[in-house]
Amino acid sequence: MGEKQPNERLTSWFVRSGWSKGELARQVNRRARQTGAHHVSTDTSRVRRWLDGEQPREPIPKILSELFSERFGSVVTVEDLGLRAVVPVTGAGEVDLPWSGAQTVQLISEYSRSDLMLNRRGFLGTSLALTAGSALIEPMQRWLAPGPSGTPTPILTAANGGEPHTGRLSGPELALLEQTTVMFRQWDAHNGGGLRRKAVVGQLHEVTDLLQETYPQETTRRLFRLTAELAHLAGWMSYDVGMHPSAQKYYVLALHAAKEAGDRPFGALILSDMSRQMIHLNRGEDALELIHLAQYGSRDTASPRTAALLYSMEARAYANLGEVNKCHRAARLAEDTFSDVRTGETEPDWITFFSEAELNAENAHSYRDLAYHSSRSPLYASMAAPVMERAVDLFRVDETHRRSYAFNLIGMASVHLLQEEPEAAAGLAHQAVDIAGKVRSERLNTRIRKTTDAALRRYPSVAEVQHLSDRITTALPEYAAAG
Structure with a gap:
C-alpha cells in the first residue's frame, strides 16, 4: 500500500484560518453534537493525521466544509479541502412532491426561507441527499400528467373565480420583477453563481409571498412563471458553487x-439542467432519462433554439455512456435544428444564452468525452479540437458570458492533453485561472483543478505544467475565499 501524502489543500486552509489544532478539534466536536453525531470525538492528534493525508469519515468532511466556509465567508467545499467529495444518494423523499399550485407555493416559500434564515451561509444543501435513479425519474414523469379532468389548478381557479382579487401588484411592478430576473441571469453568466445566489433566493421568497394573494388568472400565470425562473436560477447557482442536493431541490x-404556469419549454430547460448535473456526477443513465423526458414533454412547443439545446444535451449524455453512434446522431440533430433559428426572432430571455458558441461548446465536449470512453481517443480528440476552438473564438468576443469562456478554455486544454500537447494545455489553463479569479464558480475551479491534476500525472517533468500546478495550489483557494 502506498504511503499517504500530506493534504496540502487542507493544510493551506488550516494555516490561513489561524486556528490551532486543538481549536479546530473542539469546533468539530461541538458542530457534531449540534447535528446529532454524538459518536464523533476528535483531538489534536486526529487533526494532525488529517493534515498528514488521512481521510476522515462522514460527517467530518461536511463539518469541516461548513466550519471553513463560515470562517472565510464563502463556500469551501469538501473537495477544496482535499477530501473525498461524496454526494449522498437517497430515495424519492426530497423530490416526490405534490403537484398542486397551493402546495408548490408553500414548499418553495418554506425552502427558500430555510435557505435564507436557518442557513445564512448557504449550507442548507449539506443536510440533504441527492436523489437518483428511478426515485428521481418516476416523480419527474408526473410533469407530463394533466391536472384532474384537464381543469386548471386550484390556485388558478380561485384567482379567476368570483372571489375579489386581494393582490396589489401592478402590471408595471410585475414587469420590473421580470426584468430583475433577467439582470440576475446576466450577473450569473458574467460573475458566477456564488456572487448573487442569496439575492436570488431572497427574491424567490418575496415572489412566493405575492402568490399567497389572488390575482387575475394571467397575472397568476406570470407570477408562477417568474417563480419557476427564479427557482431554476437558484438551482443553477447552487450547482455552480457545488451545492448539489440543494440545486436539485430548487x-x-x-x-x-x-x-x-403551463410553460413546457421552460420545464424542458429545467430538466436539461438536471440532466447536466447528472452528467457532472457521472450518472449518465439518469441524465439520458431526464433529457428524453424534456424532449417528449416539449415536442410540440419547443422553439428550434430550445430543441437544439436538448439535442446537444442528449449528445452529452450519450457521450458520458460511451454510446458513439447515438452521440453523433444527437450532435448532428443539434446542428441541423440550430440552423432553423432565425436571426432577430423574439424568444424568452432564458433561452438566448444558447448561441452558436454554446452549440459548439456542447458538441465539442461530447466529442472530448467520447475520447475519454473510447479506445479511439486520438480520433475523437481530433474531432473535438476544431469545434472547441470555434467555441473559444466565439466566447472570446462575448463579454457577457465570461464563465463560459473560461470553461471552454479549460475544455480546449483537456483536448490538448489528449493530443499529447502539455505546453499548449498549460497555456490555456493559465488563461482560465485568470478568469476564475474574477468569478465565483466552484464548478469552474474544480474543472481547472482536475485538468491540471491530469496534466501533472502525465507530464510531471514539463516545466509549464509544474508552474501551472504551483500556481493553482495557491491561487484557487485564495480566489474561492474572496468575498
Whole structure:
C-alpha cells in the first residue's frame, strides 16, 4: 500500500484560518453534537493525521466544509479541502412532491426561507441527499400528467373565480420583477453563481409571498412563471458553487412552478439542467432519462433554439455512456435544428444564452468525452479540437458570458492533453485561472483543478505544467475565499 501524502489543500486552509489544532478539534466536536453525531470525538492528534493525508469519515468532511466556509465567508467545499467529495444518494423523499399550485407555493416559500434564515451561509444543501435513479425519474414523469379532468389548478381557479382579487401588484411592478430576473441571469453568466445566489433566493421568497394573494388568472400565470425562473436560477447557482442536493431541490421546485404556469419549454430547460448535473456526477443513465423526458414533454412547443439545446444535451449524455453512434446522431440533430433559428426572432430571455458558441461548446465536449470512453481517443480528440476552438473564438468576443469562456478554455486544454500537447494545455489553463479569479464558480475551479491534476500525472517533468500546478495550489483557494 502506498504511503499517504500530506493534504496540502487542507493544510493551506488550516494555516490561513489561524486556528490551532486543538481549536479546530473542539469546533468539530461541538458542530457534531449540534447535528446529532454524538459518536464523533476528535483531538489534536486526529487533526494532525488529517493534515498528514488521512481521510476522515462522514460527517467530518461536511463539518469541516461548513466550519471553513463560515470562517472565510464563502463556500469551501469538501473537495477544496482535499477530501473525498461524496454526494449522498437517497430515495424519492426530497423530490416526490405534490403537484398542486397551493402546495408548490408553500414548499418553495418554506425552502427558500430555510435557505435564507436557518442557513445564512448557504449550507442548507449539506443536510440533504441527492436523489437518483428511478426515485428521481418516476416523480419527474408526473410533469407530463394533466391536472384532474384537464381543469386548471386550484390556485388558478380561485384567482379567476368570483372571489375579489386581494393582490396589489401592478402590471408595471410585475414587469420590473421580470426584468430583475433577467439582470440576475446576466450577473450569473458574467460573475458566477456564488456572487448573487442569496439575492436570488431572497427574491424567490418575496415572489412566493405575492402568490399567497389572488390575482387575475394571467397575472397568476406570470407570477408562477417568474417563480419557476427564479427557482431554476437558484438551482443553477447552487450547482455552480457545488451545492448539489440543494440545486436539485430548487430544480424540482422550479419544475413544479413551470407546470403551474403551463410553460413546457421552460420545464424542458429545467430538466436539461438536471440532466447536466447528472452528467457532472457521472450518472449518465439518469441524465439520458431526464433529457428524453424534456424532449417528449416539449415536442410540440419547443422553439428550434430550445430543441437544439436538448439535442446537444442528449449528445452529452450519450457521450458520458460511451454510446458513439447515438452521440453523433444527437450532435448532428443539434446542428441541423440550430440552423432553423432565425436571426432577430423574439424568444424568452432564458433561452438566448444558447448561441452558436454554446452549440459548439456542447458538441465539442461530447466529442472530448467520447475520447475519454473510447479506445479511439486520438480520433475523437481530433474531432473535438476544431469545434472547441470555434467555441473559444466565439466566447472570446462575448463579454457577457465570461464563465463560459473560461470553461471552454479549460475544455480546449483537456483536448490538448489528449493530443499529447502539455505546453499548449498549460497555456490555456493559465488563461482560465485568470478568469476564475474574477468569478465565483466552484464548478469552474474544480474543472481547472482536475485538468491540471491530469496534466501533472502525465507530464510531471514539463516545466509549464509544474508552474501551472504551483500556481493553482495557491491561487484557487485564495480566489474561492474572496468575498
